[in-house]
Amino acid sequence: MNIIIDRASSRGHANHGWLNTYHTFSFANYFNPDRMQFGALRVLNDDTVLPDEGFGTHPHKNMEVISIPLKGKLRHGDSLNNSHTITRGEIQLMSAGTGILHSEYNDSSTDNLEFLQIWVIPDRINTEPKYKDYDIKPLLKHNEISTFLAPETAISIMQQAWFSWAELDRGTSREYKFKGQNTGVYVFVVEGEVKIGDTVLNRRDGAGITDTEAITMEALQNSTVLLMEVAQ
Template sequence: MKKIYHKASTRGHSLYDWLDSHHTFSFDQYYDPQRVHFGALRVLNDDRVAPGEGFGTHPHKNMEIISIPLKGALQHGDSHNNSKVVRPGDIQTMSAGTGIYHSEMNFSNTEPVEFLQIWVLPRKNNTAPAYKDYDIRPLLKKNELTPIVAPDDSAPATLLQDTWFSIGEVEKGKSIEYKMHQPGNGVYIFLIEGKIEVNGDILLRRDGMGVYDADSLTLETVEDSHILLIEVPMVV
């Protein structure tokens, strides 16, 4: 087993009057040649957007993008006439493919919105752009990591890559074994809240750890925890 440990305090940071964003991997003005990607996982941004503000219309191409709201309400719009407000318990996915323009705005004029924006490199470029949103609330179960993205029919959402996302809130004192779905994959653990132990290493709030060259790993919750796992191919 090989591991890459990223403490929350080592992330890149972009701070504007409307945006407070932390970057696990190189993004915007933050660049670290040792932290460009983890396999096919290219971007993991932890964003907080001020009331009534947001990312105006901008382009994307040949990237798989998923947004996971944590607090507040996030409004999506794009050049394919999709418009949707997503909240915690929803997720949205977008295949940029040959090119798409989109915006992500705080729907509220009084409260900030917090969300994770994650980019995954696609297995094939120049596909048709696509957008979808999902309500994952009916699937979430206490003390379980629920699959929310998969390349087959085992989860509600799919991306154009052999990637599996799992998320869940797990109480203190639980042990969860995670098994890789595909040989050669690695899994990136992002601790949204809480405190966990992963094969002897402690992760705190917003810490991340990439694990590869392993068939499985064990998560132990030291405190009540909100956990996100992103399994991706390590060779892209």
């Protein structure tokens, strides 16, 4: 098993006042040649947005964009005339394809919005752009590693990618078996503390794991973890 550890404290960081953001991989003004991507996983941003603030209309092209709210209300708008607000337990998927304009705002006037924005490089380009949001709560099981996004299912992206969510009580151990070929899994600890092999990961730490067929994850505290298996 090969493991690359990205500590929370080593991420890129920018505070724009209305936006406090951390970048696991090179993004915007943060450039680290050793932290460009993990296989097809190109961006993992951890954003906190002040009330009534957000990202104005801006373009994307040939990128799969996954947004996962952790706290608060995330409002999306785009050039396909979609306008939706989602909260924790829901996700939005946007396939930018030939090009799309979109905006993302905090839909609350009182509470901060916290969400993860993830970009995955697609396995084909110049496709028709599209957007959809999903309620994934029925797919999530407590004390299990629950896959909510996978190829050839109702919730999928244009890439060999499997996303899973785990909310584990302290002392719980679960095995994750790799689902694809020539893939790696990126483990991101949203909250808590977990152990994989001899490696302990704390809140907002990440680890890219390859050259194995399975990993066992033990929760050292009550923990929430996002696992992203992607083509390498």
